[in-house]
Amino acid sequence: MLPADCSRRLVAELRDALDACAERQRQLERSLRVSRRLLRTWEPAETPAPQPTPAPETSGEAPSPESTPSSQDLKELELLTQALEKAVRVRKGISKTGERHKALSLKSGSAATSATTASAPSRPSGQASCRVSETKPPRGIQQTVVPARGLPECRLLSVGDRTRMGRGSRATKPGPGPRDQQIPPSAARQAPEAFTLKEKGILLRLPMAYRKAASRNSRLWAQLSSPQTSDSMDAAATAKTQFLQKMQMTSGGPGSGLSAAAVEAEVGLLRTACLLLRRRMEEVLSADPADCMQEYRCLLTLEGLQAITEQCLHRLQELRAVVGQQLGPWPVGRRPGASLPCGGGTDPLWSPQLLLYSSTQELQTLEALRLRLAMLDQQIHLEKVLMAELLPLVGTQGPHWLALCRAVHSLLCEGGERFLTVLRDEPAD
């Protein structure tokens, strides 16, 4: 058994690491749910069974599609079926024009829709817009088709207050004819053709309101991020520095000059320094000096590195001396922020830049690398913490020392994945 305070610290560290991982997993699950739902067939968001009166909002989720239809519903379904059959009949006369026009109409319809979205009649469900056309497309050849298409649309709309139209599904009624004929009452509840992103994704168009807002948003962010230099800006900057100085002076003289945040930042810098120094040292030690001069340079480099390390240690001691015990009326708070390794103060970008990838494999490699880096960061941190706590324990020989040694070796040297074997060397006699 490990001593209590050591256990507490180590368990806390490992639990922190586990929590961080779990948090990432949670966020990822959320995104996965959304993405999977998008790639499935898009159900109408509310119940497929048209309700004459708005159903009371219980949980905001779509009511179950298994709600038993009342007699009124059945009557309306009858009407619906009749209307659809009529549409099929009318359309059969026009279906000679062929499939290709239908495909064209969808595209042109969508182009027209995006232009006329603003003027589209307001629907009972109050949709912002419907992607594929429900308004009459201007194409002449579709004029005759439209009334037929419009009729079942209106029916569906009036019947279903809360029925949300699937994005492109309803209007793709000029689809294969036979399918419309065999709409059983239960299936009439659903769209005749379900909308999937795979087949109809390219037909989607963003609503005008969103496009305007998004472009305004990016323009404003660009304005905000661009470094502006004008007289008024400089004057403001000067005023700010003067204000800060005055505040410092009225608060009873200069303080220690360092805040806790600044101290943490410096400690982080020294950690990076240690890393870089060590890397250089290893480079020098592994290089094989070919001649006297190179040997001399190696020597000088090592001594120089030593001097810099001394300076860093000295600075660290200074920081330690500055940081005292918590005194005075300031309350103790928990500062969760570790020092940022990136030095985020250097001109941060407030709005994201683009990252172009060409294939799914590339994206997967990128993400895998990113996660691996995060994992390595965490492993290195844990390694240091474990080293600091466990090695002293091995140094003092207590009971079960061998087992402890073996376990510590596996944790520290093999990442907990492999174990070594210890054999007692008995003289054979």
Place this chain on the structure above:
Amino acid sequence: MPAHWTEETALKGRGHRSLGRRWRRVSTRWVIGRGPSRDGTGAVIGRWDPAAAARNPRKVSASCMGRRRRRVDRGAAVGALPEAIAALSRTLPAGPSPEIFRRAKFDRPEAAPALWQLLFRVLSPLSANGASASPAQEAQVRVVKSELHSQGYPRRALAQLPEDGSQGSRELLLALAWLLARGPLLERLLAQTRVRLGDEIPLCECEALARPGPPVPRVEADGPVDIRHLQWLMGKLRFRWRKLITSQQEQCALLGKIHSYTRGCHSDRSLGHLSVAETELLRDAEGGQQLLRRLESENVRLEAALRWRRQELVFWRWMDTVLGTCPPEASQPTFVPWIPERGAGEWELVARELQALREELRGAAEPRRAAWEARVGGWGPEWSAVQRASREAVGLELAALQRAWEQGGAAAQPHGPCRLVKSDAGASEGPGLRAAQVIEVLRSREACLEAVLCQLQRQCRQELARLAGALPGLIWILPPGR
């Protein structure tokens, strides 16, 4: 009438109650417009300034008018301060009305709660986002005080304010101004709550570190644990990472599909396809409305921020007067910052590493120096010139090395979140990073980190071998193959 009185009257007009006659007793030491000008613009003050006149022709005629000049310009200046404050509070989350600001200058108690809440939202925006209800007043007050202290807020008067949040509005106003003056506070707040329209991938872990996530309630293991418990936790961690990586791969595949299925749908040609958020907007109209509303309110805030930038000079001048109304603090013993336990642990680790490094360097350098001295002892003076040259060269190298960390040398690395865009492999121009390049950078970083980890493990192995060697009569068989 001193200039600032009228502007406070203008602020008063923005609120509902009149304050009575208290404002007459305000000290008149700080008056905008009198005294030497601190900068060249003076556009607000109304002195005749050709540059300002060129920028603001409306005021030219006013400043020409002799005796009426000051009053008219004061009229112009009077509107500017409430506008500036209104722009500021619109940009801030939970921003109070300009009337609150005016009352805070006179340290009115009714202005204090709103300002405590504002500072709380500003200083800990993450908890405000995640928590369903903001914490109690005392908790807010404590968080604000400790956060300000750790950032180095110089005035002690803040610490002495009561925890029920009923007083100290002037001090809070000064604290807010201090935060605004120190850095790009507004931009940072806006960026944190930015509406994400695209599929984003963070390239560095800054944000992940800055967002610790909701604290998980956890039962502390107080007793001593067996080392097998630690092994179990490590195994659990390894498993979670594996699961995370596979989930991430699945998400990438789905993203790739969504991006290619919606090719050509985006109005913005440089993006080309829809993102998950945008496709979701199309699928679920109610969610889409919410997104649109959030986007529009963010636009409002951004415009307010830009307005603030243009008008903030007036605010700083006014803040000078606020500072003037405070009694000067008695000179205090310099207080020291403190680092919580976690920071102290960090400090220990770094100290230990540096000390270990120093020992290794000493162990490497000293024998070499001795050997060198022994060899070179009798060599002639022509060597000294060569030696000096070497010394200089090495000095330059080491100085460059030192700069690498002092300047936070990560400026060259890609930083911040990026919006993913799927495009054909042929696009080599145009803005944005290319995934192939980023992959290269990440691979080199990975190699560095792996080297570090290997080196640490090697250190451990050596140390353990040394300790184990103390016990003879045992054979240690290392695990097979790496």
